[in-house]
Amino acid sequence: xxxxxxxxxxxxxxxxxxxxxxxxxxxxxxxxxxxxxxxxxxxxxxxxxxxxxxxxxxxxxxxxxxxxxxxxxxxxxxxxxxxxxxxxxxxxxxxxxxxxxxxxxxxxxxxxxxxxxxxxxxxxxxxxxxxxxxxxxxxxxxxxxxxxxxxxxxxxxxxxxxxxxxxxxxxxxxxxxxxxxxxxxxxxxxxxxxxxxxxxxxxxxxxxxxxxxxxxxxxxxxxxxxxxxxxxxxxxxxxxxxxxxxxxxxxxxxxxxxxxxxxxxxxxxxxxxxxxxxxxxxxxxxxxxxxxxxxxxxxxxxxxxxxxxxxxxxxxxxxxxxxxxxxxxxxxxxxxxxxxxxxxxxxxxxxxxxxxxxxxxxxxxxxxxxxxxxxxxxxxxxxxxxxxxxxxxxxxxxxxxxxx
Amino acid sequence: xxxxxxxxxxxxxxxxxxxxxxxxxxxxxxxxxxxxxxxxxxxxxxxxxxxxxxxxxxxxxxxxxxxxxxxxxxxxxxxxxxxxxxxxxxxxxxxxxxxxxxxxxxxxxxxxxxxxxxxxxxxxxxxxxxxxxxxxxxxxxxxxxxxxxxxxxxxxxxxxxxxxxxxxxxxxxxxxxxxxxxxxxxxxxxxxxxxxxxxxxxxxxxxxxxxxxxxxxxxxxxxxxxxxxxxxxxxxxxxxxxxxxxxxxxxxxxxxxxxxxxxxxxxxxxxxxxxxxxxxxxxxxxxxxxxxxxxxxxxxxxxxxxxxxxxxxxxxxxxxxxxxxxxxxxxxxxxxxxxxxxxxxxxxxxxxxxxxxxxxxxxxxxxxxxxxxxxxxxxxxxxxxxxxxxxxxxxxxxxxxxxxxxxxxxxxxxx
Numbered sequence: 001x002x003x004x005x006x007x008x009x010x011x012x013x014x015x016x017x018x019x020x021x022x023x024x025x026x027x028x029x030x031x032x033x034x035x036x037x038x039x040x041x042x043x044x045x046x047x048x049x050x051x052x053x054x055x056x057x058x059x060x061x062x063x064x065x066x067x068x069x070x071x072x073x074x075x076x077x078x079x080x081x082x083x084x085x086x087x088x089x090x091x092x093x094x095x096x097x098x099x100x101x102x103x104x105x106x107x108x109x110x111x112x113x114x115x116x117x118x119x120x121x122x123x124x125x126x127x128x129x130x131x132x133x134x135x136x137x138x139x140x141x142x143x144x145x146x147x148x149x150x151x152x153x154x155x156x157x158x159x160x161x162x163x164x165x166x167x168x169x170x171x172x173x174x175x176x177x178x179x180x181x182x183x184x185x186x187x188x189x190x191x192x193x194x195x196x197x198x199x200x201x202x203x204x205x206x207x208x209x210x211x212x213x214x215x216x217x218x219x220x221x222x223x224x225x226x227x228x229x230x231x232x233x234x235x236x237x238x239x240x241x242x243x244x245x246x247x248x249x250x251x252x253x254x255x256x257x258x259x260x261x262x263x264x265x266x267x268x269x270x271x272x273x274x275x276x277x278x279x280x281x282x283x284x285x286x287x288x289x290x291x292x293x294x295x296x297x298x299x300x301x302x303x304x305x306x307x308x309x310x311x312x313x314x315x316x317x318x319x320x321x322x323x324x325x326x327x328x329x330x331x332x333x334x335x336x337x338x339x340x341x342x343x344x345x346x347x348x349x350x351x352x353x354x355x356x357x358x359x360x361x362x363x364x365x366x367x368x369x370x371x372x373x374x375x376x377x378x379x380x381x382x383x384x385x386x387x388x389x390x391x392x393x394x395x396x397x398x399x400x401x402x403x404x
Numbered sequence: 405x406x407x408x409x410x411x412x413x414x415x416x417x418x419x420x421x422x423x424x425x426x427x428x429x430x431x432x433x434x435x436x437x438x439x440x441x442x443x444x445x446x447x448x449x450x451x452x453x454x455x456x457x458x459x460x461x462x463x464x465x466x467x468x469x470x471x472x473x474x475x476x477x478x479x480x481x482x483x484x485x486x487x488x489x490x491x492x493x494x495x496x497x498x499x500x501x502x503x504x505x506x507x508x509x510x511x512x513x514x515x516x517x518x519x520x521x522x523x524x525x526x527x528x529x530x531x532x533x534x535x536x537x538x539x540x541x542x543x544x545x546x547x548x549x550x551x552x553x554x555x556x557x558x559x560x561x562x563x564x565x566x567x568x569x570x571x572x573x574x575x576x577x578x579x580x581x582x583x584x585x586x587x588x589x590x591x592x593x594x595x596x597x598x599x600x601x602x603x604x605x606x607x608x609x610x611x612x613x614x615x616x617x618x619x620x621x622x623x624x625x626x627x628x629x630x631x632x633x634x635x636x637x638x639x640x641x642x643x644x645x646x647x648x649x650x651x652x653x654x655x656x657x658x659x660x661x662x663x664x665x666x667x668x669x670x671x672x673x674x675x676x677x678x679x680x681x682x683x684x685x686x687x688x689x690x691x692x693x694x695x696x697x698x699x700x701x702x703x704x705x706x707x708x709x710x711x712x713x714x715x716x717x718x719x720x721x722x723x724x725x726x727x728x729x730x731x732x733x734x735x736x737x738x739x740x741x742x743x744x745x746x747x748x749x750x751x752x753x754x755x756x757x758x759x760x761x762x763x764x765x766x767x768x769x770x771x772x773x774x775x776x777x778x779x780x781x782x783x784x785x786x787x788x789x790x791x792x793x794x795x796x797x798x799x800x801x802x803x804x805x806x807x808x809x810x811x812x813x814x815x816x817x818x819x
Contacts, residue, residue, distance in 0.1 A: 005593035022613070030589055045663045050640065050698065051621045057698060063620030114778075133776070138749040141729045142669060143736065146636070146647065150657025151725075151736035153744050155648060157571040158560055165655060165738060166633050167647045168570055169559035170616035178613060179581035180429070180774045186588035187409050187433045191780060193595055195407075199779030207755055208774045210744065211425075212577045214469035219453040220741040221769045222465070227453070227741060230571040232548060235452075240548060242557070242566040249630065251566055253552035314543050321549035323567050326615065326622040326629065329555040332608075337538035340609055352623050358579075358609035359586030360535070362516075362602040364593045 004031025005364045009189065012091045013037065013072065015101035016044035018145065018174040019129045019205060021068040023182045024099050028071035029357055029366040035091060035382055036072040038375055039079065040404050045144075047375070053349045059375055060348040066372035070344065070354040074373025075382045078404040085111045087402060090387055092117055097189065098126045104139045114200040124198040125188050129181060131173075133204030145171025145205065152209040153216070160231045177208040238286035239265075239293055242323060243301040245309055251323035252306040254297065254313060262286075264316035269300050342368035347377075379403055408434030409780035413591070415499040416440055416490070417474065418481070421448040422503035422607065423531040424470035425580025430499070430587065431473035432773065432782045438493070438798060439474040440481075443817055445791040455764075461791060462763070468788045470580075472759060472770065476789025477798050478819045481512055485818045490514060492803060495523050498600075499587055503531040506541045516602040527590040527600040531583050535606040545607065550575035554611025559618060562633040578614070579607040643702045646709050648738060654721040658728075658735035660697070660708060667692035669734040676731055677715050684711045757784045795819055 009032040013024040021036065028034040038044060046065040053061045077091075078084045092098055092112060100107050107113055107128070114126045128134060131143040149155060149172040159166035181203045192198055210217065219225045232253075234240040240255045256262050266275040274280070274296055279289045286293050301309050306322040313320035322328060330341060330353065338360060341353040349371075357366050379398075383389045389397070397403060411434040417427035418440050431437040439446075451466035452459065480486040491514070494500055500519065502509055509515045509530075516528040530536060533545030534553075551557040551569040561568035586603040594600055612619075621627040621638060629638045634648035636659060645659040660670055670692040677683035686707060697705070716724060721737035728735035737743060750756065753776075758767040773782035799805045799819070813819045 003596065005589045007596075018616070026585060030593075043664075045665060048663050049617075051617060051624050051627070051638075053624050055625065055640070063624050064617040067617065067620060132749050133753055136749045136752040138729060142665065142732045142734050144665070144734055146659065147657045147734050147736045150648075150655075150738045151744075151747075153739050153741060154570065155655070155657060155738045156740050159562065159568055160565065163562070164634070164650060165648055166561050166568060166631070167636060167657075169556055169618070169631075169636075170614060172614060175613045175616070176578070176581070179578070179585045179610075183429055183581065183584035183588050184409075184433065184775045184777070186585065186592055188777070188780070190588070190592055190595065191407075191409050193592075197407075197779055199777050201778075202776040203774070204753070204776075207750070207753070207772070210755075210771050211774045212574055213572055213741070213744075214771050215451075215453060215466045216572050216741050217744065217771050218465040218469055218768070220745055222455050223453065223457060225453065225741075227572070232566065232569055234548070242548075242552070242568070244566065251552075251558075253548045253557070253569075255546045255548050257546070314540075317544060319544040319546050319549045321543075321545065321553040323552040323558050324555050325558045326555060326619045327626075329612070329615070329619060330622055332553075334534050334538045334540040334606075335609060335612075338535055338606060338609065340612070349624065352620075355612055357586070358582045358606055358612065359529075359589075360604040361586065361590055361593070362604070363597070363599065364590075364601065 003364065004367065005361065006030045006032035009033070009097070010095045011035070011097045011099060012095035013099045015099045015129065017046060017101065018068055018171060019177045019181065020099045020101040020127070022178045023127065023129070023185060025068055025071060026178070026182045026357065030361075030364065034072040035386070036069055036074045036373065037077050037088070037091065038074065039076055040375060041078050041080070058348065063349065063352060066346065066349065066352070067354060069372040071369045072373060073378040073382050074375065075379050076376035076403050078402060079110050081402050081404070083397065083400065083402050087397070088112055092124065093121055094387060096123070096125065096192070097185065098124060100126065101129050104130055104134045118198060118200070122198055123192055123196055125185070125192055125201070127181065127185050127201045127203070129177060129203040129205065131205050133207065134202040145174040148173045148206055152206050153213050154209070157216070157227070157229060159229045161229050165229065173205045173209040176212050177203060177205040180208045180211065233290065236283070238283060238290055239297055241294055243294070243298050243309070245301045245304055245306045247305055250306050252301060252309040253321045253323055254309070255319045261318050264318050265313065268312045268316050268318070344368055344371040346371040347374060376403065407780050408783070409777070410434045411436065413498040414438070414496070415501060416493055416497050418500065418502040418504070419531060420446060420503050421451060421466070422533075422576045423501055423580055423583060424448065425577050426529060426531065426583035426587065427474055427501050428470045428472070429581065429584040432784070434780070437474040438794070439471055439476040439789060440479050441476060441791060443478045443480050443819060471788035473784060473786060474789060475794040475798065476792065477795050478792040480818050481514065483818050485813060485816070487512055487514060489799070489803070491519070491522065494519050494526060497523070498525065498527060498591070500526065500528045501531070501583070502528070506532055506536045520600060525594060525598065525600050527587060527594065527603065529583050529587045529603040529605060531579050531605045531607065533607045535609070536604045547573035547575045550607050550611065553608050554614070555619070556611055556614040559615070559629060559631050561631045563631065567631055575607055575611060579605055579610040582610040639697050643697070643700065643705060645697070645705060646713070649713055649716045651716045651724055652718065652720045655738035656716060656721050656724050656735055657738055658733070660705065662695070662697045666734060667695070668732065672731045672733045673712065673735070676727060676733065677711070680715070682711065682715045682718070687711060759784055759787050761787050763790065792819065
């Protein structure tokens with residue numbers, strides 16, 4: 001087995017919640033040595049948010065923290081202790097990349113700002129991520145990805161045209177920011193490798209997320225249109241929607257774009273009389289009678305499971321897909337074919353799964369190495385073996401509360 | 405004069421809508437990206453919305469958005485002349501991006517193993533709905549089906565209606581972004597091994613991160629979370645908190661929550677309500693530092709939320725957004741594109757950029773870079789190419805074909 005893509009790359013991960021830690025984990029999945037730095041005095045929000053194994057709360061029992069921190073070493077360090085910053089600096093000078101997601105201004109206040117660090121180590125790459133960027137009138141505004149998703153415009157686009165918005169699930173802005181940030185960060189690593197020059201990256205999660213709204217932003221820019229919700233329909237396809245199937249809360253998405261696909265759909269349904277009605281024979285006709293069309297298709301899907309609908313239609317070249325819940329996802333035969341979910345055993349959570357990258361590298365694939373760390377789990381190893389602190393000094397710092 | 409991050413590299417971009425964003429990201433990083441379109445133009449040029457609401461191959465705002473910073477040529481890769489030209493181009497390029505069905509490139513003699521024999525450093529990035537291999541590899545998809553199979557759709561939508569997708573299509577964009585990470589990872593790996601590799605991107609897998617912690621509920625405790633409309637389910641297995649709230653002229657995004665940051669936010673909202681005489685005794689008496697959402701019943705949560713809902717209805721979203729910022733409440737307006745254009749924060753960070761459209765005799769305001777860099781800033785320097793705009797520049801000046809060759813190839817439908 002060859003070396004992994006980021007073997008030998010060292011990352012100091014001071015971040016928390018989702019964006020920073022998951023960017024670090026993407027590197028760790030491909031061989032980077034990542035040290036995740038936390039403190040008992042200032043817990044990551046995710047360490048106190050479930051789901052907890054068996055619903056028993058505990059900072060080492062939540063999957064929400066674990067999913068973003070697999071494959072890393074975990075240490076505890078009190079950055080606000082008088083000697084904390086000095087230890088943090090040692091970690092930074094060990095690393096190639098520093099990832100942080102503090103409120104802007106904080107890392108400078110801790111004596112670990114980019115300007116200062118880069119004077120001592122010009123090759124350092126610092127990746128800073130926060131809601132709205134390191135500068136500007138709202139740089140220090142409190143926020144989380146869940147609510148920032150509102151400011152990013154996404155919620156407005158989710159739901160039905162005849163009523164208010166439905167929420168877009170989750171801290172969506174984090175999940176757009178992660179791959180965009182990681183792509184630039186790795187490019188910066190390549191640049192540093194070639195030129196010896198580091199840099200400071202300032203990623204505003206809202207600016208990253210707006211990339212995924214670019215056509216709609218241009219639509220306002222040139223046409224002054226304030227676009228909104230369209231449910232599941234598509235203006236140039238019919239049927240195009242989500243249909244109820246047999247079973248509780250069971251649905252299948254179906255989309256027909258061409259005459260050929262329409263005929264295939266009719267064939268799968270069994271060419272009932274209604275499919276021959278002129279009301280449905282052209283796209284424009286189907287759009288005009290779309291309510292009735294959807295009702296008739298629902299009559300058909302209602303007798304089948306979502307998987308049956310999907311398989312029958314896909315076999316005839318029609319785009320159809322089960323609306324998968326999280327059980328379906330974890331049991332999905334295609335995702336499992338790609339080894340999408342790594343099973344690892346965690347000391348307090350037992351066996352559970354971590355997501356592999358969504359891309360497979362043919363020669364240097366990603367690998368599971370270790371489950372998410374319990375808080376401070378690797379203190380001894382990292383401080384004494386990786387950073388080279390002597391046993392005596394380690395014990396002294398420990399007693400002084402530096403590793404709280 | 406700022407450096408460009410990756411300007412020593414070159415990409416041949418054969419993707420359709422499924423992969424445009426990958427090439428766009430690489431182009432933003434400074435890579436020389438050549439978008440190769442079918443003769444007559446890429447089918448993605450049919451994607452709306454359109455400039456002036458006028459559908460036409462040069463007016464697709466979707467095409468504009470995700471193909472700016474690229475140069476463009478036309479090429480019929482199903483012809484032998486087209487394949488030979490492509491092979492010549494790929495000998496000296498670093499990346500080939502494609503989003504054809506699995507096996508298609510191989511069938512043309514342009515698969516990874518064929519191309520890498522002539523260019524060991526080549527990195528091929530293949531983006532497909534489900535991946536290059538596996539039981540669903542030949543399944544047909546679109547944004548709707550991808551959002552369904554990727555899991556996020558199940559968690560979005562009102563409880564009295566079907567699950568719903570996001571009306572501005574997202575699935576292919578997640579794939580493009582993840583593909584860029586794969587491309588960069590292969591590039592970095594190549595610095596040590598000297599060899600490229602094949603990067604197999606699944607659109608379905610690229611959506612999994614949007615599930616956030618939902619899969620964990622199943623993984624640990626065999627609990628399936630459901631959509632809740634404007635309520636975010638999953639506080640515990642049985643409880644949820646309201647996330648979208650109606651206000652005087654729209655909606656805002658806020659939820660009660662636990663943890664240090666949110667308990668402060670809860671308190672600050674209550675203080676705001678107190679200052680306007682709208683806080684109930686229950687709200688005033690709740691000690692947010694010790695209140696445990698993990699142990700509260702839905703009824704208790706509803707009791708806290710009701711007066712908050714009434715209060716928010718008395719203000720506009722702009723007022724609430726402003727007060728939230730000043731009072732440190734974790735609340736943001738549910739913004740429209742107009743609100744976003746008017747954001748003082750984005751303006752102060754010079755987020756919007758003007759890109760010239762000489763064919764329209766004007767500049768147009770585009771969203772700007774997705775990240776800022778002290779060393780190698782992203783530059784948005786050119787609009788998306790017209791059909792075959794750079795055929796001469798690339799085929800004649802760079803590849804060395806003659807003007808006569810180009811006339812022949814054009815007439816034969818090769819370019």
